[in-house]
């Protein structure tokens with residue numbers, strides 16, 4: 001599914017006299033197969049934008065256009081009530097601290113919740129099959145956890161269960177709002193490997209909001225920078241992070257590899273890499289072997 | 294979602310805002326009693342109460358529209374009770390009769406009377422919350438309830454519970470919003486189906502909300518303990534309330550309303566006034 005937003009505007013209080021829009025005209029194209037990282041300061045509209053992708057926030061009147069695959073989510077008129085069920089099945093959304101949305105008595109029934117909502121006609125066996133695949137996919141042992149109460153699990157396990165509850169619907173696009181907030185460095189790494197695995201086996205496109213520049217730089221093939229309700233930069237990490245001054249003006253940190261590249265450049269050594277840790281190291285090694293160092 | 298209308302404090306500086314919260318609470322209660330005292334169909338009593346409200350509004354520098362808006366919340370209740378009065382009243386002269394519906398003049402009077410009573414009471418109470426911050430209110434209630442400590446009533450804890458509850462209303466609203474969205478993203482449907490289906494659809498919202506509240510309560514208790522909170526004993530107030538001339542004037546005004554309403558009810562014997570040495 002290709003996602004195309006053109007001039008997307010949104011206001012939480014459209015009737016207010018001095019309305020301040022949360023989105024002020026977002027232009028962004030997300031291609032199928034992208035692993036998109038969305039960065040930007042708090043309040044820049046990242047969460048507001050991604051909640052449009054599955055119709056949780058409706059496109060408002062004169063609020064621009066939004067296409068998600070074949071679905072045209074643009075405003076038609078007030079009466080046109082759209083059913084978002086199909087769309088929400090295809091665009092899975094994981095909110096910040098997803099473990100706080102668990103509610104069922106067992107892990108199994110919590111994971112099956114979405115599946116039963118979206119695909120009420122599945123047989124018991126099919127449901128069990130899908131739930132097992134989803135729980136195993138997030139790196140948990142199905143037989144160990146399926147009958148446990150989700151509230152007896154550790155924080156990290158809960159988060160995995162919550163994600164299983166989304167990918168069980170086999171979405172094409174997986175959207176995650178700050179999914180690594182509150183995880184330690186090791187937890188973050190594990191979580192990102194999980195996302196790469198999911199992308200390979202289950203979903204086509206991943207959109208992830210994060211404040212961790214290193215993580216975005218390392219894992220995403222595209223980056224979109226939000227500032228004041230707009231996308232101010234969009235492209236491959238190498239281009240987006242190329243200007244240190246610009247990043248600082250936007251109030252964002254620099255990824256470590258970008259910082260090191262700049263330090264080396266100050267000393268007269270030019271390194272050209274894709275800014276992942278591996279890419280950076282390989283570039284340094286080849287510069288060294290080529291006599292640059 | 295962000296703007297919670299409960300405890301809708303209107304932040305200006307005025308005569309009424311500066312009054313002691315305890316007095317304001319007591320006066321509000323006295324005012325409510327006065328409105329209830331008005332005898333059936335003695336509308337003059339309501340005129341006095343309305344006049345008082347108008348004056349209080351002016352002294353509080355609160356736009357009348359703010360007070361009128363408070364009625365919106367109970368509009369359904371008002372309409373419901375007047376409809377009951379109009380359609381189910383048998384006595385009085387019939388004004389209109391159609392099939393089994395019979396509208397009488399007494400029914401209409403009663404509906405008007407009850408509507409006015411509710412509206413006047415709600416507007417009066419909203420004046421209290423418009424001119425008093427939730428914290429002041431909780432403090433005022435604690436202070437008013439403190440005599441009950443003699444019979445072991447936990448006045449301080451009661452007020453604490455109240456202010457914590459008020460503090461967490463916006464947080465809970467935000468949280469509810471988040472959980473609703475998360476479950477909608479998993480295909481939950483809160484808008485269709487019969488009433489049982491809809492009630493059942495609330496479970497995925499209520500349980501996370503409840504668990505979240507317990508988690509917050511734990512955190513808050515830890516934070517309070519970390520700052521050595523030990524209850525009411527030896528605790529001083531950051532803001533001490535003081536009774537000023539404003540409160541005396543307020544008391545006089547409400548006393549006048551009470552007296553006026555008693556007079557219109559015919560409970561005041563003119564002969565009493567002769568006792569006064571004029």
Ligand SMILES: Nc1ncnc2c1ncn2[C@@H]1O[C@H](COP(=O)(O)OP(=O)(O)O)[C@@H](O)[C@H]1O
Nearest residue numbers: 012022041042043044045046047048049294295
């Ligand atoms: N539920 C809401 N009600 C009113 N305003 C909101 C709400 N959610 C976000 N906002 C406002 O919209 C703007 C964008 O917020 P958000 O999309 O959450 O930013 P981000 O996710 O980038 O931190 C902010 O100014 C924020 O205060």
Ligand SMILES: [Mg+2]
Nearest residue numbers: 046047048177
């Ligand atoms: Mg956000």
